[in-house]
Amino acid sequence: MSGGTVKLSAEKLNVWIGRKKILNDISFECRLGLVGLLGRNGSGKTTLIKAMLNLGCRHEGEVSVEMQKEGGEAVRVRLSGLSGRERARYMAYVPQELHSWAHCTVLDFVVMGRSPYLGWLQNPGKRDYNEAGEVLEALGISFLEQRYMDQISGGERKMAYLARARVQKAAWMLLDEPAAGLDFGRQHQFFEDLTKCLRESRTGAIVSIHDPVLAYTYCDQFLILKDGRMETMLSREDEDFEDMYLLQLERLYGRRAVFADTSEGRTMIWRRT
């Protein structure tokens, strides 16, 4: 996108699945960078991500992205009025549950991320394939290019989904438990690549994440959901951030953690109960 993204916000989002109300009055405003979405199982993280993408569930409220134009002027784009194709320029999605894609190479899958920029029934061209190839290379998975989506591992498929989201060049990425199922090295590689990509492209991402240590290590802001409501939003820049983070984790999970300074830097440690 030209210019830069500034903020992603939700205003009074209420979401239902069938007759059941899942999310209540969710409002927040995220700045650029990586935003961790935390909450216990069933607290509504996936539902929130899907509602923001207008996928399936009935909802009311507004989601908007604030963009900065080249001249510095800020413009707010309300996403509810946009078609799926237009919306895809503002938001890319990496789902929690991944489909396998028979007879589709990883490269052909990743290049689908260019669809919002192609004409009706227009096939991706050489430039689109080059971009897809570059992203695969940047993620260190070029070796998967000609493999089939249904013949690679779950973790490899997850990386392919991330590559597709990056090729989409949306203002924000919404990633539902992207690190689950990745090995220890790949998990950290994943977050290092993601934070570098966000910095370079001046875009943002929301990731739902269950590991509070991973979240503490890589996220700039933290959206905390509890029983379908926004419990709080924390920022690493808050003066009392560490104390508040520990307090929220204890409230959510009933477990105490501490921060400790080690020769490798500051780290978070769980006390075994």
Ligand SMILES: Nc1ncnc2c1ncn2[C@@H]1O[C@H](COP(=O)(O)OP(=O)(O)OP(=O)(O)O)[C@@H](O)[C@H]1O
């Ligand atoms: N298809 C559905 N029909 C009815 N209720 C549903 C459906 N999908 C989810 N729910 C309910 O909505 C609530 C929120 O679910 P959601 O998947 O958003 O939680 P989550 O925070 O992403 O959970 P997890 O961490 O386990 O992935 C839960 O109470 C869940 O049981």
